[in-house]
Amino acid sequence: MQGREFEMKNASRWAEYELLLNELEAGGRRSKSAAAAKLPKLFRELCSDLAIARYRMYDLALCERLNGLVIRGHKLLYLRPAGAWIKVLQFFVIDFPTIVRSEWRLLIIATLAFLLPGIAILVPALLGNDLSWVQAVLGVEGMRSMDSMYGSADDQIANLREQHGSNFMMFCFYIFNNVGIDFRLYAGGLLAGLGSLFFIVYNGLFFGAAVAYIHLACDKTAFYSFVAGHSAPELVAMVIAGMGGLRLGLGFLNPGRKTRIRSLVESAKASLPLIYGAAAMTFFAAIIEGFWSAQPVEPEIKYAVGVFMWSVTLMYFLVMGRRFHAAR
Amino acid sequence: MTDSPPRIDTLQSIELAEGVEIRLRIAGPYVRSFAYAIDLMIQLGIFIGLAMITSVVGIALGQNVGQGVLLLGMFILHWFYQILFEAGKKGASPGKRAMGLRVVDQSGIPISFGQSFLRNMLRGVDALPGFYGIGLFSCFASKKFQRLGDMAANTLVIYERPFTQRVSALPPALEAIAPTMPLEREEQAAILDFKNRAGQWSEARQLELSDHASELTKSEGREGLAKLLAIAKWLNDRK
Numbered sequence: 078m079q080g081r082e083f084e085m086k087n088a089s090r091w092a093e094y095e096l097l098l099n100e101l102e103a104g105g106r107r108s109k110s111a112a113a114a115k116l117p118k119l120f121r122e123l124c125s126d127l128a129i130a131r132y133r134m135y136d137l138a139l140c141e142r143l144n145g146l147v148i149r150g151h152k153l154l155y156l157r158p159a160g161a162w163i164k165v166l167q168f169f170v171i172d173f174p175t176i177v178r179s180e181w182r183l184l185i186i187a188t189l190a191f192l193l194p195g196i197a198i199l200v201p202a203l204l205g206n207d208l209s210w211v212q213a214v215l216g217v218e219g220m221r222s223m224d225s226m227y228g229s230a231d232d233q234i235a236n237l238r239e240q241h242g243s244n245f246m247m248f249c250f251y252i253f254n255n256v257g258i259d260f261r262l263y264a265g266g267l268l269a270g271l272g273s274l275f276f277i278v279y280n281g282l283f284f285g286a287a288v289a290y291i292h293l294a295c296d297k298t299a300f301y302s303f304v305a306g307h308s309a310p311e312l313v314a315m316v317i318a319g320m321g322g323l324r325l326g327l328g329f330l331n332p333g334r335k336t337r338i339r340s341l342v343e344s345a346k347a348s349l350p351l352i353y354g355a356a357a358m359t360f361f362a363a364i365i366e367g368f369w370s371a372q373p374v375e376p377e378i379k380y381a382v383g384v385f386m387w388s389v390t391l392m393y394f395l396v397m398g399r400r401f402h403a404a405r
Numbered sequence: 406m407t408d409s410p411p412r413i414d415t416l417q418s419i420e421l422a423e424g425v426e427i428r429l430r431i432a433g434p435y436v437r438s439f440a441y442a443i444d445l446m447i448q449l450g451i452f453i454g455l456a457m458i459t460s461v462v463g464i465a466l467g468q469n470v471g472q473g474v475l476l477l478g479m480f481i482l483h484w485f486y487q488i489l490f491e492a493g494k495k496g497a498s499p500g501k502r503a504m505g506l507r508v509v510d511q512s513g514i515p516i517s518f519g520q521s522f523l524r525n526m527l528r529g530v531d532a533l534p535g536f537y538g539i540g541l542f543s544c545f546a547s548k549k550f551q552r553l554g555d556m557a558a559n560t561l562v563i564y565e566r567p568f569t570q571r572v573s574a575l576p577p578a579l580e581a582i583a584p585t586m587p588l589e590r591e592e593q594a595a596i597l598d599f600k601n602r603a604g605q606w607s608e609a610r611q612l613e614l615s616d617h618a619s620e621l622t623k624s625e626g627r628e629g630l631a632k633l634l635a636i637a638k639w640l641n642d643r644k
Contacts, residue, residue, distance in 0.1 A: 124423040131426070134594050136601050138572045145566070148427050148513070155514035156494075242469035249473035253480040260484060260526060267530045267553055325557065338556055345557040349519045352526070 080135035087126060091146065094119040098149050120150040171398035173354040178394065180320055180351070183327075187319040190277040191312075195285030202289035211293075214286035220294075223287060227295040227303070248367025255311065256359045259318035263325070263352045270326020277319040302376035305383025307365040309390040314358035321351030417549060417561065419513045429513060430564040432506050434544045437562055438537075443500030448482055455482075487528070492521035497565070507565045520558040527554035573604030575611075581639035582632060584621060593640055600637035 097119060100112050127143040177184060202211050212220065258276075265272020291300045328344020329337065369382070416428040455478045463471025490498040496515050497507045508524070510516050516524075531540030531552040540552035549561055577600075588596070596618070603611050615622070615630040622632040 121423055124421065124425040127427075128425045134590065134597060136572070137598050138569075138601075141569055144428055145569075147421075147425065148429070151421060151427065151513060152515060242467040242473065246469035246473035246476070249476040249480075253476040257480065257484070261529065264527050264529050267527050267557065272530070341557050342559045345523050346519065349522065 080130075080133075080139055083130065083133075083135060084139060090119070090122065091126075091143075094123055094150070095146060098146070098153065101153050102149070116150065116154060120147070120154055123147050123150060168350070168353070169357070171401045173350055174394050174397040175399075175401075176347075176350045177317060177320070177354070180324065183320040183323050184316070187273075187277055187316045187323060190274055190319065191281040191284070191316055194278050194281040195288070197285070198282055199285040199289045202286075203292060206293065208290065208293055211286045211289045214282055215290060219283075219287070220290060223290055223295060227291055227300040244368050244371070247371070248363055251363035251366050252360060255363060256356050259314060259352070259355050259359050262315065262318045263322045263348070263355070266322025266325035266348070267329070268326065269330050270323045273319045273322025273326065276322075277316070280315065298376050302374075302379040303370050305379045306370045306386060307362040308383065309362075309386040310358045310365070311362035313390055313394075314355040314362065317351055317358070318355035321348040321355065324348040324351060415550070417563075419511075421513070427513060429509070429561065431550050432504075432562045432564055433550050434537075434541055436504050436506065437501075437550075440498070440500040440504040440506055443503050444487065444498050445500075447499050448486055451482060451486075452479065455479075484526075487525040488518075488521045491516065491525065492518040501562070502565075505565050506562055508560050508562055511559050511561060516558070516560055520560055523558035524554040524560050527557055530554070571605060572601050574601045575603045575634060577641075578631065578634040578638045580635055581642055582635040583639050584636050585623065586621065588621075588640075596633065596637050597640055600634060600641070603634075 097112055097115060101116065123143065123146055127140070127147050130140050130143055198210055198214060202208060215223065258280075262273055262276040262280075265276055288300075291297060324344050325341075325348045328341045328347075332340035335343070365386075370379075415431045415433065417431050418426045418428050420426050456475060459471040459475040459478070461471075462474060463469075487498050491501075491508050495502060495507070496509065501507065508516055508521070510520065528540075531537055531543070531554050533539050537552070540554070543552050543556070544550045547556065549555075551561065555561065599614065603614075606614075612626060612630055615633045616625050618633050619625050619629055621636070622629040624632055
């Protein structure tokens, strides 16, 4: 059969298929279902037409046209179903804590990478009453901002919040800044995990230096009562974002018996829940930090809230989703 | 996926579950950089618009509220502009759409939110150490023009509309000659393509190309061209 004949014989079917594509691509949710039901059959027929045309080496223009039609149908037929709220719920109740637990090795590494540098700078500074290392880490700018936030009861951070709308502004700033830090920390994992590791260690150093500086030079109560409420979700989220980055980098570093790319793809997929969860936790922490942490409330109440938040966070990761996971 | 003879075009053959191959045309860094530049302009435009709106809102609701909304807008614009557009129905950011590009999974289907999140979250690494150095290197090192983010997310950037070859056939040869040696399918297809497209080239170009087949036609120049067209006619008549 000549290409022309083949084309003429099937032209009406192809035209019908193309009309259907145009209709479905144009959208309009209502009229779709009847038209959509016809798609799979027509699509399969087009696929076989394309295979035949290629095999018989009909001319290029015909093959290209069929190729294009098949691609359009394929795109429509394999649309991803829209995500449901139930999936979000399942993520937070079951998947996220389960995955954090199953990656306990990375959790330990990321936690230590954060805590050890912090302790290494904090303890000698407090014992020796020596700020030289602390000053080196914080720099002039860092110390000035510590002074302005926690310097003494008069110029502590809460006093800046009396202006109208400043809580909201700070909430937005914390999202912009802290979630952004999580994302960078995670993305750095692509560099064989080194980027994530660097950011965690750096944050640990800075954190330790800040605590040491506040102990020796600022108002401790101002600091601890401010950070008590949001510290649990924020710090844990940062560690988990680092875990995500390490998971990504490990897939690249240690492919096992897979190809390196295949391994990277799989570990990237496995790391997604970690960064989703970390971003959500940091968002939650930003709400607390913006609207609660600077409220003029007795420090004792704030400490109580802080203890509560830490125990809720730890319980969440220890217990949540265990039963569901076992049942599967 | 067929790996045999290395091709010099940017078509990516993908076999569907339906048992047929489609050929996607992969987009290279050149056209993608234009798409990226357009996206940057759009983001800048949105940012300027947002800054103006929030300054007006700031007057009404207080400076801090306006500033907060602006920060939130910047956060979304920076991290989620590309993610949301590429995970959407069109599978492309406005810049990519303008350049006729689309992001797909390696298997040709639209990408998921997770894939869009990954490839754009890792954009920052590809942008290192400046001017997308790593991304560019990785594009050229990979067969499918993938930057690192594309590799991790298992995605490709392709042209939305498949390439349409312009066809302009020469008048068919008067006589049909059987080829002197057995030809592979690809070779037969190449000869037929040559006949179908030769009309749009200058004569010198036609001769230059037909000379490549001199082993088959056993002659060069005009004679070789005539013989090649005769073989094309033989192939065409027979099918």
